[in-house]
Amino acid sequence: MTDTTRSLSQEPLLLADLSSPETRDLLPRIELVLLPVGAHEQHGPNIAVSTDTISADALCRAAAARVGPAVAVAPVVPWGVSWHHLRFAGTIALRPSTLIAVLEDVIGSLHAHGLRRFLVVNGHGGNTAAITTAIEQIKHDTGVPLIASVFGYALIAEQAKILLPAEAIGHGGGDEAALVMAVEPHRAKPTAFAPPRPTGVQVETAALLRAYGGSLARRYDEVTHNGVTGDATSASPKIGQLILDGAARRLAEIIEVVLREADAAEKAQANVNGRGR
Amino acid sequence: MTDTTRSLSQEPLLLADLSSPETRDLLPRIELVLLPVGAHEQHGPNIAVSTDTISADALCRAAAARVGPAVAVAPVVPWGVSWHHLRFAGTIALRPSTLIAVLEDVIGSLHAHGLRRFLVVNGHGGNTAAITTAIEQIKHDTGVPLIASVFGYALIAEQAKILLPAEAIGHGGGDEAALVMAVEPHRAKPTAFAPPRPTGVQVETAALLRAYGGSLARRYDEVTHNGVTGDATSASPKIGQLILDGAARRLAEIIEVVLREADAAEKAQANVNGRGR
Amino acid sequence: MTDTTRSLSQEPLLLADLSSPETRDLLPRIELVLLPVGAHEQHGPNIAVSTDTISADALCRAAAARVGPAVAVAPVVPWGVSWHHLRFAGTIALRPSTLIAVLEDVIGSLHAHGLRRFLVVNGHGGNTAAITTAIEQIKHDTGVPLIASVFGYALIAEQAKILLPAEAIGHGGGDEAALVMAVEPHRAKPTAFAPPRPTGVQVETAALLRAYGGSLARRYDEVTHNGVTGDATSASPKIGQLILDGAARRLAEIIEVVLREADAAEKAQANVNGRGR
Amino acid sequence: MTDTTRSLSQEPLLLADLSSPETRDLLPRIELVLLPVGAHEQHGPNIAVSTDTISADALCRAAAARVGPAVAVAPVVPWGVSWHHLRFAGTIALRPSTLIAVLEDVIGSLHAHGLRRFLVVNGHGGNTAAITTAIEQIKHDTGVPLIASVFGYALIAEQAKILLPAEAIGHGGGDEAALVMAVEPHRAKPTAFAPPRPTGVQVETAALLRAYGGSLARRYDEVTHNGVTGDATSASPKIGQLILDGAARRLAEIIEVVLREADAAEKAQANVNGRGR
């Protein structure tokens, strides 16, 4: 296990920064690869289409900076499964099979170099099913020791609920807008901030099915007229930074649990194998 | 909207029972198709590998019997995405892509006949990602008016938590065993009922990632030595029947909401279109 | 080789009835797995869309009951390749590639548990090409010792030709109707029994190409106006039971040949390998 | 309908001989395209690996020469589904999915130019399932008016049974050897002609399953030690020419039936459509 009590100001270890020999030399010390997956989809008038890419990437970098160089960050996947937003201009949507193939190739390549633990940090809810399918497929096909996912937005919303009014939370809402203001200010559009305009259609259906582990497949224009379900007007860069710091701290804590338990599991497995001989 | 206040004793409308002309004549009155999806996977020594198929199918039939012939039941899909159980004898596992293809073909065929609303009732958690991907793909490709999913086991567990001790709830546990005892008694094995033997490995990791909308991809033999996570010893046929009745009643209520809101949404849409002309 | 002189009344060994440890314990004694494949397609006004699923499943169960527990029955595949019936209401059609994927996954899973001999019992002629492709692919990819197929309807028609007039034989005809009356009476519709209404189109073409090992690809509505090519009016439950008994007896005889010759082939191969050392 | 009483000496219409404008001008007069599909697989010591390609192509050319320019011949597909022969040197095997893709692309392209009737003439039994799947898929996807297949070897064997002793008939046997001697003499190897050396394994199994519309998937080295199942020693170029002439005459007769009934079917359909208006 690596020591994770480090200064917050250190730079995260980015795979894209390294030359090949530098990567080779660091491989034995990298205990976890974070793979951020974003989206390129409408978030109404409030923030840029790159919002989920920004938030997944920023969260990984901030958490990796906290944990230190035992955790490396792979290049962010800049689009995701966003078919339901395609009627709003600018959205780019991957087919689920395309995102699965990308994850198989990226993680498969890194695994071939000897990296053995992977955490996908997902910035967009629409990616969840494809990511789950991909990591299970990779686990089954390659036997990689650890592959897992976490929904980065859940970490962000947890912090935002403390710092912002309830109506701010939601797609394109104050939680996401604040984070963009903090990280990539020119991609927030405060002069255009608008309250959500929900359609009011099938609200109970969607909530009931979600409560019972299911979902209602629908386009986002069936949900909201302006593409937004949260109110961005209370967002500020300062709140965004607090959200990011809190979410990254929580993600770093999770990573410590992941690594500690993975070490324990491998030690236990080694004992079993030793006895078996 | 159909009147759903009916006697409990009526027979459910099964598509497999109908001839082609009978189907043709009923098509205009079928407001929803339930598609149960099961699994053929180990549930430890307690119950048969067909447990999730039994529970998804029984739940659909019981709910359809309650709601009446506005709801039809399609033939159950008798296997699912169970790669993680393959080290336990008897498990049959579909690739996610295979299950997605099956759902596309089955729902696509029924949609081609004019059926317009579909609810997938999923008996096995491992199917969730593939089902979500499938129904979103079908929605995107065909524009079918309503396609959704619900996790049948969540409905069952909700009832079981009232009727059984907490330690009974879980894979192969008292909740599932009771239901099998009620519906297909010869597929429960009460003389072999055994308590779960968890490995104790990566427990906090799995819980944390789940709490934040993610997951840890792992084989089930990494979770439990005997394939079971719930204690079946408190199960009885009578409790199983109560669980099934309660879950079916709740599913019937959900279906009523689904149909009511779908009718409202279509009426609203028709008004929009009318004004647009 | 197993002793196959058994009473007719015994229960067939169904994989779906077993728990995982039960399966594990029985694995060494299972010499053959029967995998029934059906269809969910129109059979005119005479019988339900599930006819081919019923007949393939019933035939496997009855033959397995005769041969005894050396032969296990897998869950029936409840749909097949039925694109040519899609203009008749109720038909569900899998793409050939979907059925092939299902067979690969189901047989591949069972093979991974150590089962080594598989006989696909096909209830629907439209499945033949996909099944042939699948079993050859599986043979090539896995080297499974024995994988084969038989057309269950050919076994049924052989018996029916003895018991029914010639014009009764055909799709949705007296042969199939009688069997459904015997096995699942509520899925036969005797009050709606209707004679076939052939289109009379391309009759000689189809016969000639079939006689020379080929086929004419066409929709079934190009063949018959009411979806039926046999006359069901002479069907009765009693004849259906006689057909099923006769066909199952013949299938049991075939299974005995299959197992006897497979044992001999393996013994011969072992001798070759022994000498080779 | 075209007049098919022509001299035998005319040249067949080959698509590969034509320039694009020549093709365009002939399109309205081409009533049927023959698409020969061969194989590149071992035929023992007796004949070259290209045997099935030779026979399918020669049969198409000879039949087209008889019927005249209403029938065009597409370039022969020079390989097929031959996985079961791969243990014999020289065999090239397409995956079934590859052959299906080739047929979809070739026929799809020709159909896009306005050609509307296609007959696949198959020289190799192992191709049958893939061809059947392909033509049904093409029919379903494109609605092409006529697409069918015939097993060319069945036409050849029919003639050979008249002209050669029974033991000559079979894979690499006198029937195929004679035809190769007549058409491509340097691809027959009379000095190496050898009798078949069957393994004698699973003979009854294979025959029984075939008799009941099924098959036993096995490699050809499980069937015969030297790759041959017929005796070539009675073959001669003269007999080969007689076989080819007889088979081509029969194929020409079949083509006349196909075209006559297709014309009738289209006329009938036009009447229905006319009344429908």
Add this chain to the structure above:
Amino acid sequence: MTDTTRSLSQEPLLLADLSSPETRDLLPRIELVLLPVGAHEQHGPNIAVSTDTISADALCRAAAARVGPAVAVAPVVPWGVSWHHLRFAGTIALRPSTLIAVLEDVIGSLHAHGLRRFLVVNGHGGNTAAITTAIEQIKHDTGVPLIASVFGYALIAEQAKILLPAEAIGHGGGDEAALVMAVEPHRAKPTAFAPPRPTGVQVETAALLRAYGGSLARRYDEVTHNGVTGDATSASPKIGQLILDGAARRLAEIIEVVLREADAAEKAQANVNGRGR
């Protein structure tokens, strides 16, 4: 046509900067989308694995800044077809089919919003075949008015040949190193700059096949021991900036030709259509 005589200091139009309504409003004025495609592959000790991603993206931004907001830049694809570099640590390789799927989805989505002209700017030679396949497939499937590709490295090498000695040009050489020094200085490793260590194997073969429009498929470790084929020691940030400026100026000139001729082609086509009516 847009006026392209602009100041060099303006910011390029990046799709990722825009909100959805901003995108919608700009759509009619965007005449071309540049899609940079990079790689994440070893460039020896000299520069980071992200080199080709950096260069493709920087080139697109600089050219778009010159041409002005009629040209928009899509998010860079951060990996490519790099299987041949996988034996060098850190390389991530997409299968060709994955890159093709990504391009289909990204360009397909943007085309669905009404964008009609696309230029893929490729930073990595290994991507060429997949990009060519993708753009031809997209052209064929969607009929998009203009889709094309250019090899960004060819533009860079053209400038570098003027500014650097001949031995500097090559994979990981002075041309690429200089550009990285100018754009992302921390991703160049001047203290590790090393001369190439070619294997000397199959040099004439590769050159001959390339000269005659072919290629020799081989891993990069068969070509060079240290992953590099150019000498980086002459690189400097200043030269890198000159290379980038020159290459961007040339790309801007090419874009002007592309847009001018595309306008002319559409005008000509409109005249043809007009006369046709």
Add this chain to the structure above:
Amino acid sequence: MTDTTRSLSQEPLLLADLSSPETRDLLPRIELVLLPVGAHEQHGPNIAVSTDTISADALCRAAAARVGPAVAVAPVVPWGVSWHHLRFAGTIALRPSTLIAVLEDVIGSLHAHGLRRFLVVNGHGGNTAAITTAIEQIKHDTGVPLIASVFGYALIAEQAKILLPAEAIGHGGGDEAALVMAVEPHRAKPTAFAPPRPTGVQVETAALLRAYGGSLARRYDEVTHNGVTGDATSASPKIGQLILDGAARRLAEIIEVVLREADAAEKAQANVNGRGR
């Protein structure tokens, strides 16, 4: 290394001519397999749609005849990636994925028999991207010692530029027409020879992008009205024979380099491995 100073008159070694035992006996002496890939696409009024198939096949045969039996020729692939010619009658187009699958299967089969060096000789420019993708995929998947491609038309055009005026060179031009006249005279149409009728559209765009390693995806009817870009009127059989002889001589020289360097590379590798032990 084989001795390649042979008489020109010898017959080339064609795999299709051999029986399986003949192939088996020759395998150790075959040092290279040539795989010609053609097309079935319009070449205007001048020559048949089979032109590229003829030229790739003839070139392989002539070069193999020169080099001798160390070089074998596989059956020509008679179609290619020709979507851009589909608006001209007669063109058959494979999807790129289909051609890739064919090459994988053909080369994979031959590789399984022990053949280790493959050179794809491509007769049609539109095939280049698919062939490059295929050979790299095969190299990566199988580790085959040598797999490469050459553009046969480049060899032909090199000779033609010496023997014909500049305006004769091009698609359907004098270079291709002369070769067809020499090899398959009935597939040249001298009475219909017509000069090219270019559209004049996007000429500079296409040239610029090509000069910088890219391409403009467009249909051939956007390039030329009559499908031709070279003038065939100067073609003659004699010039065709000179072109073929010259191109084959050059290909034989290339093959000698390929084999010599491949021998050297294997020897070097063996030394490395020897020292490594």
